[in-house]
Amino acid sequence: MDRKTTENASNGEKKPTSPNADLKMEFSEFWQYSPAPESSDHIELKERYDLFIDGAFVPGKKGRMMKTINPATEEVLAEFTEATSEDVDSAVKAANRAYEKTWSKLSGKDRGKYIFRIARMIQEHAKDLAIIESMDGGKPIRESRDVDIPLAAAYFFYYAGWADKLDYAFPGRKAEPLGVCGQIIPWNFPLLMLSWKIAPALAAGNTVVLKPAETTPLTALKFAEICKDAGLPDGVVNIITGAGPTGAALVDHPDVSKIAFTGSTEVGKIIQKSLAGSDKKFTLELGGKGPNIVFEDASIDQAVEGIINAIFFNQGHVCCAGSRLLVQEGISEKLISKLKQRMETLIVGDPLDKNTDIGAINSRMQYNKIQEYLEVGVQEGATIHQSSCEMPEKGFFCKPTIFTGVGQSNRIVQEEIFGPVLTIQTFRTPEEAVEKANNTPYGLAGGIWTDKGSKIFKVSQQIRSGVVWANTYNKFDPTSPFGGYKESGIGREGGLHGLYPYVRLSANR
Amino acid sequence: MSDRIEILKTYKTYVGGKFPRSESGRTYPIRDVDDHIIANACRCTRKDVRDAVIPARTAFSGWSEKSAYNRGQILYRIAEMLEGRKDQFVNELQRGGMKTKTAEKEVELSIDRLIYFAGWTDKYPQVFGSINPVASQHFNFTSPEPTGVVAVISSDESPLLSIVSLIAPVIAGGNTCVVLASESYPLSAVSFGEVLHSSDVPGGVVNILTGYRKEMLDHLTKHMDVNAVLNCITDKEIRKLIDENASISVKRVHHYPVDDWSDDTHENPYLILEFQEQKTTWHPAGI
Numbered sequence: 145m146d147r148k149t150t151e152n153a154s155n156g157e158k159k160p161t162s163p164n165a166d167l168k169m170e171f172s173e174f175w176q177y178s179p180a181p182e183s184s185d186h187i188e189l190k191e192r193y194d195l196f197i198d199g200a201f202v203p204g205k206k207g208r209m210m211k212t213i214n215p216a217t218e219e220v221l222a223e224f225t226e227a228t229s230e231d232v233d234s235a236v237k238a239a240n241r242a243y244e245k246t247w248s249k250l251s252g253k254d255r256g257k258y259i260f261r262i263a264r265m266i267q268e269h270a271k272d273l274a275i276i277e278s279m280d281g282g283k284p285i286r287e288s289r290d291v292d293i294p295l296a297a298a299y300f301f302y303y304a305g306w307a308d309k310l311d312y313a314f315p316g317r318k319a320e321p322l323g324v325c326g327q328i329i330p331w332n333f334p335l336l337m338l339s340w341k342i343a344p345a346l347a348a349g350n351t352v353v354l355k356p357a358e359t360t361p362l363t364a365l366k367f368a369e370i371c372k373d374a375g376l377p378d379g380v381v382n383i384i385t386g387a388g389p390t391g392a393a394l395v396d397h398p399d400v401s402k403i404a405f406t407g408s409t410e411v412g413k414i415i416q417k418s419l420a421g422s423d424k425k426f427t428l429e430l431g432g433k434g435p436n437i438v439f440e441d442a443s444i445d446q447a448v449e450g451i452i453n454a455i456f457f458n459q460g461h462v463c464c465a466g467s468r469l470l471v472q473e474g475i476s477e478k479l480i481s482k483l484k485q486r487m488e489t490l491i492v493g494d495p496l497d498k499n500t501d502i503g504a505i506n507s508r509m510q511y512n513k514i515q516e517y518l519e520v521g522v523q524e525g526a527t528i529h530q531s532s533c534e535m536p537e538k539g540f541f542c543k544p545t546i547f548t549g550v551g552q553s554n555r556i557v558q559e560e561i562f563g564p565v566l567t568i569q570t571f572r573t574p575e576e577a578v579e580k581a582n583n584t585p586y587g588l589a590g591g592i593w594t595d596k597g598s599k600i601f602k603v604s605q606q607i608r609s610g611v612v613w614a615n616t617y618n619k620f621d622p623t624s625p626f627g628g629y630k631e632s633g634i635g636r637e638g639g640l641h642g643l644y645p646y647v648r649l650s651a652n653r
Numbered sequence: 654m655s656d657r658i659e660i661l662k663t664y665k666t667y668v669g670g671k672f673p674r675s676e677s678g679r680t681y682p683i684r685d686v687d688d689h690i691i692a693n694a695c696r697c698t699r700k701d702v703r704d705a706v707i708p709a710r711t712a713f714s715g716w717s718e719k720s721a722y723n724r725g726q727i728l729y730r731i732a733e734m735l736e737g738r739k740d741q742f743v744n745e746l747q748r749g750g751m752k753t754k755t756a757e758k759e760v761e762l763s764i765d766r767l768i769y770f771a772g773w774t775d776k777y778p779q780v781f782g783s784i785n786p787v788a789s790q791h792f793n794f795t796s797p798e799p800t801g802v803v804a805v806i807s808s809d810e811s812p813l814l815s816i817v818s819l820i821a822p823v824i825a826g827g828n829t830c831v832v833l834a835s836e837s838y839p840l841s842a843v844s845f846g847e848v849l850h851s852s853d854v855p856g857g858v859v860n861i862l863t864g865y866r867k868e869m870l871d872h873l874t875k876h877m878d879v880n881a882v883l884n885c886i887t888d889k890e891i892r893k894l895i896d897e898n899a900s901i902s903v904k905r906v907h908h909y910p911v912d913d914w915s916d917d918t919h920e921n922p923y924l925i926l927e928f929q930e931q932k933t934t935w936h937p938a939g940i
Contacts, residue, residue, distance in 0.1 A: 298788070315780055316921070317923070409903070412903065413900050413901070413903060414900075416896075416899065416900035416903065417896075417897050417900035419896065420893050420897040420899075420900065421889060421892055421893030421896055421897075428903065430903065585902070600936065604932075604934050605718075605798075609932070610930060610932055610933065611932070611933050611934075611935070612932065612933070612934045612935070613934075613935045614934060614935065614936045615936060615937055616791065616935055616936070616937050619787075619789060619791060619935050621785065621787035621788055621789065621793070623785040623786050623787055623788075623793075624785045624787055624793050624795070624933055624935070625783075625785070625795050625931050625933050626933065627931070629800075629930050629932075630880070630902075630903065631902060631903045632903075633903065634903060634905055636931050639783065639785055639795065639933075640783055641783070641795060641931050649923065651918060
């Protein structure tokens with residue numbers, strides 16, 4: 145293969161580049177990966193899980209059970225309870241009692257100590273939680289171990305410190321808690337989303353009824369055990385499991401003061417509508433179709449890594465995923481070719497294997513949805529490119545996929561697929577990039593790749609989204625607010641701004 | 654004193670920097686306390702709502718990209734213009750049945766409130782933005798940006814002070830708006846449009862419609878190009894309708910029931926914040 149030390153930029157001038165820039169990455173020829181599975185032998189899962197209400201595990205009143213499976217093996221991991229509206233009612237009542245009798249009576253300092261304790265206990269159980277997360281949800285152990293669980297602990301640690309400092313959070317205002325918060329979380333980052341919800345709620349002095357997703361209830365139930373072990377007063381955190389109807393019962397409960405929901409825009413709209421006319425506060429963290437814009441002056445190899453991380457992180461089950469690549473014309477051919485090569489190196493397989501890059505699709509339902517979109521893409525006339533990687537025989541797995549030749553109005557460009565599927569469009573001018581980036585109903589996150597600082601600031605201001613990653617992507621931190629513009633949601637989670645939805649402000653004079 | 658025959662003012666709407674009549678061609682009478690007709694106000698309907706959202710959307714990018722300093726100066730300019738026309742507004746309010754002292758106070762408070770919010774334009778991003786100390790090697794900051802087009806549904810009380818108190822925080826934050834004026838006494842709102850027009854406020858930033866709320870509110874709050882609603886109507890059915898309509902496109906709704914517009918609690922930056930989106934930007938820090 146030729147080695148070129150220079151390449152031409154769009155204006156025809158020579159542009160410095162890495163001497164290896166045109167070399168194809170052929171890792172498979174050099175390295176053979178032996179299986180490196182994380183052992184799950186020591187993981188203790190109960191056969192069946194009750195609801196966690198008022199500090200104790202109690203069976204559901206109607207005794208209805210659901211099953212959660214490992215999406216990589218399709219084996220049942222455990223049974224859990226489907227909470228009925230009666231169960232929801234007793235959970236909300238318990239939360240209300242805890243709010244009135246204990247939690248609102250505690251000083252901020254003491255609340256903080258409990259939350260710190262929870263943070264530490266998550267750290268102590270980190271490995272087990274990571275393994276359970278990967279078993280229940282299908283995400284690679286590398287991600288659950290290095291991202292989900294450490295960040296979940298970090299969110300509790302961050303908000304614990306706010307509990308006795310609320311007087312400094314809102315200038316000129318006194319922050320008071322709202323009461324019982326009903327929280328509904330998705331299956332893509334189960335424990336992490338739980339931490340985004342519960343940590344600020346408790347810090348601000350509220351009590352919580354939380355419903356995890358029906359395909360990933362296990363780490364939330366493990367978290368319930370942690371709350372118990374941490375000596376958190378009974379009823380401050382209640383975990384109820386179930387599917388849509390359980391969530392609806394929680395949203396509709398009259399004693400709930402605030403609803404926090406993370407999930408699809410479709411369900412978010414239903415929730416917003418069902419809250420119409422009520423005084424309940426709400427935050428919605430909904431879908432996205434993140435534009436990832438690569439300019440000609442970007443560092444291409446860095447951008448390729450970023451694009452891969454943006455769309456294939458967590459199988460693409462990420463609301464802020466960079467699922468629409470917008471690449472400037474002059475470098476598109478080269479970038480797409482590098483991207484395809486890089487995609488070939490991704491290892492799809494056992495989520496518990498430490499070498500795995502892309503784990504299992506979370507559920508059969510989601511698997512079918514992604515397959516449907518792959519068909520739609522082809523029908524719409526786009527060109528599909530998939531990795532030739534080996535695929536496991538069992539379980540729900542999807543090859544990393546790129547679509548080229550797509551148009552702005554294509555469904556695969558406009559609609560959230562929530563899988564490892566990237567669409568690629570090109571643009572000529574920054575204005576065109578911004579126009580295309582903003583041309584969906586969503587506005588959660590976006591990426592910009594360029595070496596020019598002034599371009600980053602200008603373009604990032606013009607992208608209508610709550611998060612902009614410049615020369616990076618899919619980074620999260622408890623101090624960093626997250627949330628959407630437009631139909632991607634209302635309100636922020638994380639950071640100082642993430643406290644605001646959990647307090648009522650009154651004049652401080 | 655001659656027996657001069659007074660020239661009566663035709664009250665129209667204020668849309669896209671112009672003063673068009675309602676597309677419906679209809680009007681409704683506005684009466685004084687003695688039940689005499691003072692004016693015929695435009696009875697705007699669905700088409701007028703759509704015609705008002707278009708310039709609001711068009712004006713958004715220009716207005717939101719103006720410097721905070723410039724927006725502050727323009728808000729201050731509105732106050733200056735209003736000060737110069739104080740008598741006109743006092744008279745107009747008096748004709749609607751307001752006592753002289755109350756009318757004077759209303760106009761003065763309106764002017765002061767504009768100045769209050771003019772001063773916030775280059776401060777609220779400092780007070781409500783943040784630099785976030787993330788654990789990784791990144792520079793990370795959060796700053797507020799305007800939500801977009803805001804539907805403002807004003808109340809019937811204090812017909813001038815109310816719309817000033819509602820419009821000021823919305824446009825101080827870089828949003829544009831479509832305002833449904835007081836239904837019972839919309840004249841001050843229309844005249845306020847003339848003040849805006851002579852105050853360097855770009856056309857389309859504020860659009861003011863008059864008419865029956867029930868003929869406009871549903872269409873306005875359903876409109877896909879409206880991003881948020883600021884509502885002062887306390888009627889439960891109306892509130893519910895607004896909330897339901899908002900859910901169609903995840904609009905932000907701020908219900909703002911007000912008893913006393915002259916109360917200085919209406920001067921606070923948290924009102925600006927209701928129509929701001931927080932944007933967080935990350936960049937690696939490295940050599």
